[in-house]
Amino acid sequence: MKEAHHFNQSVMLHRANPLDEDALRKTLKAITVHHDVLRLIFAKDERGDLCLYNRPASIGEDQLYNLRIINLTGASTDNEHIIKHQVRELQKAMDLENGPLVQAGLFRSSEGDDLFLSIHHLAVDGISWRIILEDLASGYEQAIRGDDIALPPKTASFQTYTEQLAKYAESRRLLQQADYWRAIEQHETVALPKEQTHIDKSALKKRNTVSFTLAQQETDALLKDVHNAYNTDTQDLLLASAVLAIQQWAPQQALKIALEGHGRQSEAGHHDISRTVGWFTAIYPVLLQLEPNTWDDHHEEYMIRTLKITKDTLRRIPDKGFGYGVLKYMTPPEKAKIEFGKAPDITFNYLGQFEIANRVQTETEQLDAFTFSPLGGGEDITGTWKREQSLDISALVAEGKLTVNMTYETNRFQKETIERLSQDCQYFLRKLMNHCLSKTETEKTVSDFDDRELTEEALKNITDLLGFH
Incomplete structure (x- = not known):
């Protein structure tokens, strides 16, 4: 890819009380020394x-x-404009061959300090950021007290993990998954509609984002209260609501979506990597075999069936999708025997929860705490990068609230289409949550049983016969 150095992940943090420069430098040094992958060069x-x-x-x-460090205290110009310009410069400043791959900007103003952190994506992923943010808060607190910074013990190194992964690439356990992934690759699905956008493409951003956010109370219910109804998890409901919205827009009998997972739950590496910083993301196709659309007569029933199909499909993916990328990129083709085709049009990624500090704090603690800044981190990735997917759906919980982002190719979809898709997704998510909250008993689905050949129809016949659900 062009401009490979501009392929980052970043975060913008805010602190009401000014940051001490020496303590901040001491903390950044401790983090980059502690986590080996942050010292990588390519x-x-x-x-x-x-x-x-x-x-x-x-x-x-x-x-x-x-x-x-940029001091904006007392500046008469637009601080946000200056910060965005500086952030763009930092995003482009990565040097893959010489380093460093960690860029930081401290913006001081009368409203407090904003701390921008950017790390090249080859060295970091979503879970890595949780580790780094925890270490930043803890390390800075130790540094400001004058203590030597002691971060939690390391887990297995990224190098150790990749060495084990190379062995896994040709293992019997992985090759047993080949039939499953071969069938997924061979299944053809209908592409999303290509719309006439009627705009000057030369003056347009290649990608744009539409978002919605749930209130804290709704988010708490999504994270904790709704899953007793069908033994689901948060990702099940989020993906099902997105699928329902897509079906309303472009109905299909089967939908293929590229799912992004954190890639750390596999036993493939046989190592603890729970506090290892690096890019472990697993990306794999999910094939959802959907039922005929029955919106008019059986609206709620169709929604629940889609939720069950989504949950059961995800539960039956071998090794939670981890093996797909290994087979595609590491296993010798003559052993994998899979003809890998075009990637799906859509990608989906639930990033989980990001919290820097506990929500309940004293007034002094709130002034000293890091929070997420509304300024954002600018363009993490160069505009020259051509993504495989034309529609990216991502979700994360930050500071107690869920946000769902839909990023789309502006030369393929009209903004109004994606805004309607986002509204529908929000609508179906709330409908699914309300239904699940209203159920007083847990209803099992086919993936709750060990028999991988059990079908939904067979399960229904059994439960009807026994008189329970």
């Missing part, structure tokens, strides 16, 4: 292949991270 070998090199922890502090 260089070509004599054959021109890109290789990863881990630099020692003893390198100079300026090679561990870059911190730019």
